[in-house]
Each structure stands twice: as C-alpha cells, then as structure tokens.
Amino acid sequence: MFAPAKTPPSVIDRLSREIKKASTDPKFVEALAPQGMQIIASSPDEMAQALREDFRKWGDVIRDTGTMINQ
Numbered sequence: 001m002f003a004p005a006k007t008p009p010s011v012i013d014r015l016s017r018e019i020k021k022a023s024t025d026p027k028f029v030e031a032l033a034p035q036g037m038q039i040i041a042s043s044p045d046e047m048a049q050a051l052r053e054d055f056r057k058w059g060d061v062i063r064d065t066g067t068m069i070n071q
Contacts, residue, residue: 012044 001019003012022028023041032039042050061067
C-alpha cells in the first residue's frame with residue numbers, strides 16, 4: 001500500500017497499524033488468496049528498503065540487458 005508524498009507521519013503510522021491488523025484477519029487473507037495475493041505486512045521503513053533494493057536490482061537488469069520500452 002502506498003500513500004501520497006508528504007502524508008503526515010501520524011497518518012502513515014495509523015495506516016501501518018491497521019494494515020498489520022488486517023493482515024492477520026483470516027477472512028481478509030482468505031478473500032485475497034484466490035486472486036493469488038499474499039499479504040506481507042511490514043513497517044514503512046521496511047517497505048522503503050525493499051523498494052530501494054528492487055529499484056537497484058531491476059535497474060541493473062534493465063541496463064545490463066539494454067531493455068527498452070517502446071512508447
């Protein structure tokens with residue numbers, strides 16, 4: 001889940017708590033499973049770190065392979 005830039009930290013904290021709560025609700029998890037979705041509840045800092053790692057990894061793949069997007 002993402003929030004707009006400059007969202008107040010208090011709102012981010014509340015969203016994080018509520019998402020973690022939902023991620024342990026069996027009915028919620030069960031409803032997402034048929035769509036192939038898996039919930040991974042992490043902190044905002046953990047999410048930011050995961051995104052940085054993905055950007056770096058996939059950026060390297062794109063540069064190394066010369067992949068281009070036709071627009």
